[in-house]
Amino acid sequence: MQNIAKVFETEDIETHALKNINLEIQAGDYISISGPSGCGKSTLLSILGLLDFPSQGQYFIDGEDVSSLSLDKAAAIRNSKLGFVFQSFNLIDSQSVYDNVALPLRYRKDKVSAEEMEQRVTKCLQAVEMLHRKDHKPNQLSGGQQQRVAIARALVQDPSILLVDEPTGNLDSKSGEAVMSVLDKLNKSGTTILMVTHDSNHAAMAKTQLHLSDGVIVEDVELREVV
Ligand code: ADP
Ligand code: MG
Numbered sequence: 001m002q003n004i005a006k007v008f009e010t011e012d013i014e015t016h017a018l019k020n021i022n023l024e025i026q027a028g029d030y031i032s033i034s035g036p037s038g039c040g041k042s043t044l045l046s047i048l049g050l051l052d053f054p055s056q057g058q059y060f061i062d063g064e065d066v067s068s069l070s071l072d073k074a075a076a077i078r079n080s081k082l083g084f085v086f087q088s089f090n091l092i093d094s095q096s097v098y099d100n101v102a103l104p105l106r107y108r109k110d111k112v113s114a115e116e117m118e119q120r121v122t123k124c125l126q127a128v129e130m131l132h133r134k135d136h137k138p139n140q141l142s143g144g145q146q147q148r149v150a151i152a153r154a155l156v157q158d159p160s161i162l163l164v165d166e167p168t169g170n171l172d173s174k175s176g177e178a179v180m181s182v183l184d185k186l187n188k189s190g191t192t193i194l195m196v197t198h199d200s201n202h203a204a205m206a207k208t209q210l211h212l213s214d215g216v217i218v219e220d221v222e223l224r225e226v227v
Helices: 041-048 071-081 097-106 114-127 143-155 173-188
Strands: 002-010 013-021 030-034 056-058 082-085 161-165 193-196 208-213 216-222
Touching: 002 041, 013 041, 013 216, 030 041, 030 173, 041 161, 041 193, 071 082, 082 143, 097 114, 097 143, 114 143, 114 173, 143 161, 143 173, 161 173, 173 193
Parallel strands: 030 193, 030 208, 082 161, 161 193
Antiparallel strands: 002 013, 002 056, 208 216
16 A cells, blocks of 8 residues: 545545555465554455545555456455455354355356365365364354354455454453454464454554544554564
């Protein structure tokens, strides 16, 4: 992102939600974004996720300028390159864990074979340690288990980056720790993660911690791994 700004205009008020954001995310990064309510976290995540577009500035994904796209093109890039994990798990209760994770593969234009689908779903459920519950329905699982299934679903298209919004917001602290440990493990095996969180302990688990204040990145702490 280069000099990204976002202004919301309503009747007589202009809100400068983001001002001059410069952000470079490399494959393998694990970045947390934290800051007080109203500082622009969700706006930044929406723009990163192509759910909204900047008022100013440029945004590139894999070298492609995605600052202003048609809705169809944005949806296509979202489906192929971006994985989303939300505070609410958004699983379909009438379908099994397996089918919830397979869903993005079933809805894409270029179909994958049944064999490849099985391989991919199995691999993603293994990665979040939920394969043993593949035939359960989401409402038969704890909140933390449901969030792990939601992470598997976000991974099944092999996205370039996982965009995570308050992943433990609806969880008790023990389930929250299990979800954080899955994210940590995924990053260690190569998944790129950008996570918005209020929880400073969870923010500290990321390799790079960004703090937003009033639409501006104010600090940028990089914790180098101690070997
Ligand atoms: P956070 O997620 O950090 O709590 P947001 O990104 O949701 O903050 O909001 C940043 C600022 O932009 C706030 O002042 C908020 O009121 C404003 N804002 C967000 N979305 C809209 C919108 N759709 N229309 C008008 N103002 C908005
Ligand atoms: Mg928010």
